[in-house]
Amino acid sequence: MKKGSLWSWVWILLGVLYFFLPLLATLQFSLKAERGVYGFKAYELVLGDPQFVETFVFSIEIAVLTIVCSLLLIVPTVYWVHLRLPQIRPILEFIAFLPFVLPAVVLVFGLIRIYSRPPFALTNAVWSTNLLLVGAYMSLALPYMYRSVDTGLRAIDVRTLTEAAQSLGASWATILWRVIFPNLRTALLSGAFLTFAIVVGEYTIAAFLARPMYGPYLAGLVRNKAYEPAALSILTFGLTWGIMGIVQWLTYRAPGATQVTAGPR
Amino acid sequence: MAFLEIENLQKQFGGLTAVSNFNLAVQQGEFISLLGSSGCGKTTALRMIAGFERPSAGTIRLAGKEITNSPPNQRNIGMVFQSYALFPNMTVADNIGFGLKIRKKTGNASQKRIQELLELVKLPDKGKSYPYQLSGGQQQRIALVRALAIEPQVLLLDEPLSALDAKIRVDLRAEIRRIQQQLNMTTIYVTHDQEEALSLSDRIVVMNKGVIEQVGTPFAIYNYPTSAFTASFVGQLNVLPVVVVDGKNGRFSLHNQSLTVSQPIQAANNTTVSLALRPEELRLGRREDENNLTGIVESATFLGAIVRVRLQIANTSIMADLFNERQMTVPKPGETITVSFPYHACWILETTS
Numbered sequence: 001m002k003k004g005s006l007w008s009w010v011w012i013l014l015g016v017l018y019f020f021l022p023l024l025a026t027l028q029f030s031l032k033a034e035r036g037v038y039g040f041k042a043y044e045l046v047l048g049d050p051q052f053v054e055t056f057v058f059s060i061e062i063a064v065l066t067i068v069c070s071l072l073l074i075v076p077t078v079y080w081v082h083l084r085l086p087q088i089r090p091i092l093e094f095i096a097f098l099p100f101v102l103p104a105v106v107l108v109f110g111l112i113r114i115y116s117r118p119p120f121a122l123t124n125a126v127w128s129t130n131l132l133l134v135g136a137y138m139s140l141a142l143p144y145m146y147r148s149v150d151t152g153l154r155a156i157d158v159r160t161l162t163e164a165a166q167s168l169g170a171s172w173a174t175i176l177w178r179v180i181f182p183n184l185r186t187a188l189l190s191g192a193f194l195t196f197a198i199v200v201g202e203y204t205i206a207a208f209l210a211r212p213m214y215g216p217y218l219a220g221l222v223r224n225k226a227y228e229p230a231a232l233s234i235l236t237f238g239l240t241w242g243i244m245g246i247v248q249w250l251t252y253r254a255p256g257a258t259q260v261t262a263g264p265r
Numbered sequence: 266m267a268f269l270e271i272e273n274l275q276k277q278f279g280g281l282t283a284v285s286n287f288n289l290a291v292q293q294g295e296f297i298s299l300l301g302s303s304g305c306g307k308t309t310a311l312r313m314i315a316g317f318e319r320p321s322a323g324t325i326r327l328a329g330k331e332i333t334n335s336p337p338n339q340r341n342i343g344m345v346f347q348s349y350a351l352f353p354n355m356t357v358a359d360n361i362g363f364g365l366k367i368r369k370k371t372g373n374a375s376q377k378r379i380q381e382l383l384e385l386v387k388l389p390d391k392g393k394s395y396p397y398q399l400s401g402g403q404q405q406r407i408a409l410v411r412a413l414a415i416e417p418q419v420l421l422l423d424e425p426l427s428a429l430d431a432k433i434r435v436d437l438r439a440e441i442r443r444i445q446q447q448l449n450m451t452t453i454y455v456t457h458d459q460e461e462a463l464s465l466s467d468r469i470v471v472m473n474k475g476v477i478e479q480v481g482t483p484f485a486i487y488n489y490p491t492s493a494f495t496a497s498f499v500g501q502l503n504v505l506p507v508v509v510v511d512g513k514n515g516r517f518s519l520h521n522q523s524l525t526v527s528q529p530i531q532a533a534n535n536t537t538v539s540l541a542l543r544p545e546e547l548r549l550g551r552r553e554d555e556n557n558l559t560g561i562v563e564s565a566t567f568l569g570a571i572v573r574v575r576l577q578i579a580n581t582s583i584m585a586d587l588f589n590e591r592q593m594t595v596p597k598p599g600e601t602i603t604v605s606f607p608y609h610a611c612w613i614l615e616t617t618s
Contacts, residue, residue, distance in 0.1 A: 160350040163317055164408075166337040167344035168364035168415060178363075182354040 023237065030230035042231035051217060052232075059214035062130065063199035066137040067192045070145045073138070075188070078149045079180055082158045096146035099139050104204040111136055112208065129209055136205045141195035148194070152187025153180075189247050197240065266329065268293040268451055269314075269419055274323035276309050283309040284475045287323065291419075294449040296442070298462035301472035302498070307455045308423060310472070314453065315421050316340050327418055343412030347424040349404040351396035357383070357407050358392035364415035382410035385444060402433040409441065413448065420445070420452045426461065438465060459499050463487065471495045493614045496541050503542040503583050504614065509534050515608075520579040524556050527609040539614040544573070546610035547585035549596070555605040558583065562596045576604065 033041035046052055081089055099107075115122040115132055122128040158180070165175045181188070206213035218236075222229045267290035274287035284306040291297055299307035312318040314325060316337030325333045332340050351360050358379050365375045383389050386406035396404055405425055412420060422441070426434040442465050445452050456462050462469050463483040471478040471486060471494070479486060479495045490496035497504065507517040507524060512533070515526040517540060524540065532538055551557050560578035569589065574596055576583045585604050587593070596602050 156353065157348055157350065160346050160348050161352060163315075163337070164344065164346060164350040164352075164411075165363070166317075167315060167340075167342060167412070167421075169338045169341075169367045170363070171338060174367060179352055179354075183352070185354070 023234075026230045027234050030227060030234050033227040033231075042227035043235070046228050046231050046235070049228075051212075055212050055214045055217040058212055059200045062133060062137065062211075062213065063196045065134050066141060066199050067195050069134060070138050070141055070195060071188060071192070074142070074145050074149050075181065075184065076176060078146065078153060079158065079176065082153050083162060092146070096143050099142050104136075104140065104202070105208075107136060107139060108205045108208040111205075123209070129211060133205065133209055133211055133213075136209075137195070137199045137202065140202065140205070141191075141198050144194040144198070145191040148187045148191030149184065152184040155187075156183050185250075189250060193243055193247050196243065201236075267291055268295075268328060269453075270324075270326040271310075271314070272324045272326075274310065274313060274325065275321045276306075276313060276318060277321045282475050284313070286476055288477070289470060289480070291451060291453065293451050296445055296452045296454065296465060296467045298454045298456055298466040298469045299472055300456060300459060300462040300469050300499070302457055305472040306475040307457075307470075307472050311421050311423055311453060311455045314419070315342055315344050341415065341418050343415060343417035343420045345405070345408050345412050345420070345422040345425045347427050349396070349401070349408045349428075351404055351408055351411070353396055355395075356392065357388075357394050357396065357399070360396065360407060361411045361414050363411065368415065378414065382414055385413075385447075386410050386440070400433075401429050402437055405429065405437060406440070409444070413444070413450070418451065420450050422452065422454045424455055424457070426456075426458075434461075441465065463499070469499075471498065473498070490541075491615075493539065493541075496614060501544050501584060501586070503544060505540045505542065505581060505583065506537050507540045509536050509538060517613075519558065519581065522558055522578070524558075524611070525608045526611055526613060528612065530613050532613075540611055541614050542583075542606065542611040544584040544586040545571070545588075546606045547583075547587070547604045548606065549587055549593075549602065549604060551603045552605040555607050556611070557603050557605045559601065559603045562598050562600045562602055564598055565596050567595060574602075574604075576602070 030042050031038045031040070033039065033045070078092070081092055111132055112123065114120060116124075122132045161179055161183070162175055165179050170178070200214055202213065203215035203219055207216045207219070218229065218232055221232065269289075269291040271287060271289045271291075274284060275282070276284040287306075287310055289297070299310060301307045309318060313320050316332070316335065320333060323333070324331055327340070327342075351357075352363065355363065361379045361382055362371075362375055365371070365378065370378075379392065380389065383392055386409065388403060388406060391399065391403065391407070396407070399407065405428075409422075409425070425441070426437055429437065438461060441454075444450070454462075454465060463486075466483055468480060469483055469486045470480050473494045478492045478498075479490060481489075486495060486499055490499065493504075496502050505519055507519045509530075509532045510516040510518050510523065512531060513529050515529050517524045517526065517538070519540070526540070530538070558576070558578060560576040560583065563575040563577045563582065565575075566573045567589075571586045572589055572593070572595055574585045574587060576585060583604075
C-alpha cells in the first residue's frame with residue numbers, strides 16, 4: 001500500500017470514529033432503559049407516547065405543506081428569472097441568503113409582532129397560526145430550495161428547451177409541468193429533503209408559535225427524561241437516512257431522469 | 266401572393282439595430298437560407314419569424330394571415346435548434362409525440378405517425394431510447410422530425426449542423442434537403458457556412474449588418490454578386506485595384522498590364538476601381554483573346570483537387586486556384602509565370618466611395 005493512500009485511510013477512520021462514536025454511545029445508552037439488561041424499553045415508551053405520534057405526524061404535515069408551497073413559489077419564479085430577467089438574479093440571491101444571517105428567533109418575533117394584531121391577526125386561530133408557521137418555514141428553507149432549483153436550472157438549457165416546447169405549441173403551464181419540473185426532479189428532491197429535515201427538527205419558531213411540533217416535543221423530553229431522548233435521536237437518524245436512501249433510489253431509478261444538459265450551446 | 270411574406274421587418278435591442286428593412290417573400294415549398302457572419306441579424310430575423318422576438322416594426326404574414334405579434338405556440342411553425350433541445354426527461358418517441366399530445370392527438374394514429382417519422386430519418390428502433398443515449402447527429406435527426414410531427418406550415422432551422430462533426434454535417438445536410446423536398450416543406454435555414462447555403466438552398470439571402478445584401482439562387486449569388494460584400498463573403502475572391510483606361514470599352518490596367526472586362530462601366534478615365542475575379546477562373550499560360558497577367562510566384566500550396574498559387578504583381582497579390590492534373594508542373598516560388606482568364610470572368614465592383 002502506498003504511503004499516501006495509507007494516510008487517507010487513517011483520516012477516513014478518524015472521521016468515522018468522530019461521527020459514529022457518539023451515535024454508538026447514544027444507541028448503547030438508549031438500550032439500557034432497564035437496569036442491567038439491554039432492551040427496547042425506551043423505544044416502546046417513546047413509540048407508545050401519544051404525544052410523539054401526534055407531534056410527529058403534525059410536523060410531517062407542516063413539512064409537506066411547506067415543500068409544496070415552496071416549490072410552487074420558487075420554481076416558477078426562478079425559472080422566469082432565468083428566462084427573462086437574468087439581471088435581477090443578484091437580488092434574488094441576496095434574498096435567498098437572508099435567512100442564513102437572520103436568526104430564527106428574530107424572524108419569529110417579527111412575525112408575532114406583525115401578525116398578532118389587526119389587520120393581520122393570524123395568531124388568533126389555529127389554522128392561521130399554522131399558515132404563519134408554514135410561511136416561516138418557507139423563509140427558513142428558502143436558501144436551500146433556491147440553491148437546489150437554481151443549480152438544477154443551470155444544468156439544463158432552460159431557454160432553448162422552453163422555445164422548443166413553445167414552437168411545438170406548449171403553453172406556459174405545460175412547459176412548466178411537462179418540461180421544467182421533470183427535468184428538475186433531482187434538484188427538487190434534494191431541496192424538498194433539506195426542507196423536510198429543517199421543518200421536522202426546527203425548535204424556535206414552533207415553540208414561540210406554540211404549535212405541537214416534533215422539535216419542541218423532543219426538547220421537552222430531553223429536559224424530563226433520560227433514556228427516551230436517546231432512543232428518539234436514534235429513530236430520527238434512522239428516518240433521515242431512510243429518506244436519503246429513497247432520494248438516491250428515486251434519482252437513479254429511471255435512466256431518462258438523469259440530468260443531461262441539452263447539448264452544446 | 267407569397268406563402269410567407271415579410272415586410273419591412275425591424276428589430277432594435279436598446280439603441281442597437283439588429284435587423285432593418287428586411288423584406289422577403291417565400292413561396293410554398295421553397296428552401297431559403299439566411300447567410301451571413303455572426304451578428305449580421307440572421308438569427309434575429311429567424312427568431313422573429315418563430316415568434317421568440319417581437320419585431321420593432323414591420324409585418325409577417327403566413328398563408329395570408331398576419332402573425333407578426335402572435336405568440337410562438339400559436340404559429341404552427343416548426344423549429345430546429347443548434348443545440349438539438351430534445352427534452353432530456355422524455356424518450357425519443359415522447360419527444361416526437363410532444364407536439365401531437367399538445368394537439369390532443371394520442372393513441373394509435375399518433376403512435377403510427379411517430380413510427381413513420383422515425384423511419385423518415387432512418388432511426389426506426391430508437392423510439393424507446395433517451396436523448397442522451399444517441400449521438401449528436403441522431404439527436405438532431407430526432408429534433409428535425411419532432412418539429413415536423415406537428416405538420417408545421419414553415420420549418421425554421423437555426424444553424425442545425427454547427428455542433429456536429431464535418432462528416433455527419435455533410436450527411437445530415439443531404440438528408441435535410443431530401444426530407445424537405447419529399448414533404449415540400451417551406452423552410453428557412455440560418456447558417457454562416459456558405460457551402461451549406463450554396464448546396465441546400467433554392468434561394469439564398471445574404472445578410473450583413475442587419476440588412477439584406479442580396480437575394481438570389483446559389484448560382485446567381487456566387488456568379489453575379491451585386492455587392493462587394495456578397496462577392497467577397499461567398500467564395501474566394503480577388504479584388505484588384507485597376508485604373509480605368511477606357512471605361513466605355515471596358516479597358517483597364519493593373520500595374521501597366523492591360524485588362525479587358527466584357528461589360529462597359531461608367532467611370533472617369535484614370536480613376537481607380539475594384540476588379541473582382543474568382544481564383545478558379547485563372548489558368549496557367551498565355552492565351553490569345555483573353556486577359557493575361559504576368560507575375561512572380563509568391564507561394565504554391567498543393568490542396569489535392571486544386572493547387573493554390575499566390576502571384577505577386579508589383580504590390581498586388583492575386584490568388585489562383587489551378588485544377589490538379591497529374592502531368593502538371595507546380596509553379597515554384599520566385600518563378601515568373603503568366604496566368605490567363607476570359608474577359609467575361611471578371612467584373613467591376615460597385616464603388617462604395
